[in-house]
Amino acid sequence: MDHAHAMAGHAADPAHIDTSTGLDSRKMAFWTFIGSECLLFGSLIATYMAYKGSSLTGPYPHDTLVNGKLEHGILNIPLTSFSTFILLMSSVMMVLALNAVQKGDKSGSVLWLLMTALFGSVFLGCQVFEFTHFYHEGLTLQTNLFGSTFFVLTGFHGAHVTVGVIYLLTLAYLAHKGKVGPEKTLNVEIAGLYWHFVDVIWIVIFPLVYLIK
Amino acid sequence: MSSTTREIVHDQHTHPTRRFYLFIGAGLLLLTVLEILGYVGETKGVYASGTAAILILILSGIKFFMVVAYFMHLKFDNKLFTGIFAFPALLGTLVIVGCIMLFHVVHGVATEYHANTPADAQHVSGGPRGG
Numbered sequence: 001m002d003h004a005h006a007m008a009g010h011a012a013d014p015a016h017i018d019t020s021t022g023l024d025s026r027k028m029a030f031w032t033f034i035g036s037e038c039l040l041f042g043s044l045i046a047t048y049m050a051y052k053g054s055s056l057t058g059p060y061p062h063d064t065l066v067n068g069k070l071e072h073g074i075l076n077i078p079l080t081s082f083s084t085f086i087l088l089m090s091s092v093m094m095v096l097a098l099n100a101v102q103k104g105d106k107s108g109s110v111l112w113l114l115m116t117a118l119f120g121s122v123f124l125g126c127q128v129f130e131f132t133h134f135y136h137e138g139l140t141l142q143t144n145l146f147g148s149t150f151f152v153l154t155g156f157h158g159a160h161v162t163v164g165v166i167y168l169l170t171l172a173y174l175a176h177k178g179k180v181g182p183e184k185t186l187n188v189e190i191a192g193l194y195w196h197f198v199d200v201i202w203i204v205i206f207p208l209v210y211l212i213k
Numbered sequence: 214m215s216s217t218t219r220e221i222v223h224d225q226h227t228h229p230t231r232r233f234y235l236f237i238g239a240g241l242l243l244l245t246v247l248e249i250l251g252y253v254g255e256t257k258g259v260y261a262s263g264t265a266a267i268l269i270l271i272l273s274g275i276k277f278f279m280v281v282a283y284f285m286h287l288k289f290d291n292k293l294f295t296g297i298f299a300f301p302a303l304l305g306t307l308v309i310v311g312c313i314m315l316f317h318v319v320h321g322v323a324t325e326y327h328a329n330t331p332a333d334a335q336h337v338s339g340g341p342r343g344g
Contacts, residue, residue, distance in 0.1 A: 002227045023291055031294045035301035043303020046312040053317070081249050087243060092238035095284050099231050189286075196284045200277055207273045211252040 030190050034197050036085035038097075039203050045158055045208060048149040055136065059137055062213045074137055075131060080210050083126035084202065087161075090119035091199040094168075094192045101188045104181060109188075113172035116195065120165040127158045157205060160198050167191055229283065236282050248272045260318055 019025055058066070062073035093116040100108030131151070134140075138149045171191055174180050180188060247267050255265035273327050282288040 012306055018309065021293060023293065028297070031297045038298070038301040038305045042301075042308050044311045045305075048311040049309055050316040077249070077252065081245070084245055085242065088241050089238065091241075091291070092234060092279060095234040097229060099234065129282075176315055184290050188315050196280055203273055203276045207248060207269045211248060211269050213255065213262060 009066050024186060025188060026064060026186065027193075031192055034193060037201075041156070044093060044153045046154050047206060048209065051145040051149050055146045057144050058184070059134075059139045059143070059146075059147055061150070074134060075210055076133070076176070077210060079126055079130060080206065083123045084206050085124045086119050086126070087120060087199055087202050090116045090123070093119060093198055094195045098188050100183070100212075101175070101180060102182060102185050106175065106178065106181075109175040109180060111174050113168050113175055113188075115166050117131065117168040117172060120161055122169065124161055127154065127161075131155075153205065153209070157198070157201055162184075164191075164195050164198050167194065228291075234284070237279055241279060244272050244276050244279075 019028075023026065058064075059074040060071055061075045064071050071119060075146050093112050097109055097112035097116060100112055132153065134147075139150075141148055141151045171180060171188060224343070234337070250259065251265045251269045253259045255262060281298070287298065
């Protein structure tokens with residue numbers, strides 16, 4: 001196939017991507033970004049794990065014996081389990097949103113994008129409640145090693161969820177305006193990659209911070 | 214494969230159906246319930262602490278794989294994306310495991326060794342505890 005013929009083929013078929021890898025640069029860049037995020041969260045989780053169990057003063061995350069006296073743990077497992085369910089369900093809704101966009105289902109796209117953002121907001125609400133409760137219990141960023149590492153790790157994750165919710169609301173608005181059709185599937189797929197990554201990080205944080213003593 | 218052919222075949226992976234996504238979602242919920250049961254089992258003394266931890270980590274590993282493979286489409290997408298994600302993810306995991314080994318396995322042994330002297334024993338007993 002000569003060059004001119006190839007170029008004509010590019011114009012006719014949107015599946016043609018003129019890059020050295022044959023892959024879309026936006027998707028490639030986004031996976032690279034996700035890779036860098038793995039290293040960021042890897043370092044935050046490693047720091048939490050390094051200082052786990054090293055706090056000299058309370059409050060402690062789990063029930064702890066201090067000089068023969070039982071000090072109750074501050075972590076609220078039922079609440080966090082609920083918020084974990086919510087975040088997992090939001091991931092399911094995100095793939096349903098992508099599915100709707102691929103099929104050109106405008107109302108379905110808007111609905112599932114909004115539902116994903118709503119569930120993400122509920123997760124954030126749970127986190128704000130948890131942080132406020134911890135503050136009233138005397139746990140701050142400066143209280144002990146648990147407070148410092150816990151707030152930094154979960155706070156960074158919460159910030160990522162917040163960005164994701166804004167991202168999804170923007171997409172839902174554009175979908176409502178009819179600007180997110182099947183030809184814009186990649187835009188929603190990239191938003192989905194971000195949202196699922198946020199979910200994946202929580203899948204790691206939840207057992208390491210909350211479930212394993 | 215010529216560059217032109219490669220461009221044509223790119224991104225032509227099929228996306229799973231809605232039912233498949235719901236099936237994966239149900240699986241994720243089930244695994245999360247099992248994780249929480251592992252925690253409850255440890256709290257009530259059904260499992261030893263180490264056993265529960267290993268069980269919970271295996272379950273969360275399966276969840277991690279399911280989301281990355283099916284929801285993020287790595288199972289259906291170009292293998293280059295898998296490499297771009299897997300390398301830093303493995304590096305991050307290695308750092309986490311390294312810190313656990315260094316601060317909780319190796320350092321734990323060192324703390325016991327220092328506690329052999331009375332002064333150090335007093336220091337250790339009044340020192341780090343759960344938190």
